[in-house]
Amino acid sequence: MKLSTKGRYGLRALIDLAVFSQNEAVSIQSIAQRQQISDNYLEQLMAKLKKAGLVTSTRGACGGYRLARPASEISVGDVLRALEGNLEAVTCPGTGDIGGCETADLCVTRFVWQKINDSIAHTVDTMMLEELVEESRKLIREKGVVRSENCEN
Numbered sequence: 001m002k003l004s005t006k007g008r009y010g011l012r013a014l015i016d017l018a019v020f021s022q023n024e025a026v027s028i029q030s031i032a033q034r035q036q037i038s039d040n041y042l043e044q045l046m047a048k049l050k051k052a053g054l055v056t057s058t059r060g061a062c063g064g065y066r067l068a069r070p071a072s073e074i075s076v077g078d079v080l081r082a083l084e085g086n087l088e089a090v091t092c093p094g095t096g097d098i099g100g101c102e103t104a105d106l107c108v109t110r111f112v113w114q115k116i117n118d119s120i121a122h123t124v125d126t127m128m129l130e131e132l133v134e135e136s137r138k139l140i141r142e143k144g145v146v147r148s149e150n151c152e153n
Helices: 005-020 028-035 039-051 076-084 109-126 129-143
Strands: 055-058 064-067
Touching: 005 028, 005 039, 005 064, 005 076, 005 129, 028 039, 028 064, 039 055, 039 076, 076 109, 076 129
Parallel strands: none
Antiparallel strands: 055 064
16 A cells, blocks of 8 residues: 555644644644645645544634644544545455455455455554654654744734
8 A cells, every 4th residue: 555645745734733733723834834745735635634524724814724623533544534535455345345256255365455454444543643743742842843833813
């Protein structure tokens, strides 16, 4: 399985958002600048994340994005599925509930594919955004990165 830039950039953007949106909404431009992602591409990713209920947006001079729920309640799997869709490494008709394939009863490799898919799902569904946010904060402290945005009412 190979993730596209949607999944990779979107996860980076959501971690950035979680780190920097504690007190105020975060603009697309500030995330894009810190993460070196195009504003336009990031806007598309945020629209998908908003549609999936992972972020909320606020309009206006001090507008931007925030997480829709706590980082401890958002899994990496939630983010990747919102941006990438199905995360199965191998699609085998013999592993599904519907239909199947003619040789499913005799095919031993379907157990391999199912185990791989289950492992991926378990990994991304048990890794919460909060864990990645804490790792990011450690790196920020070590590297001395400062916040580049400040919006006061």
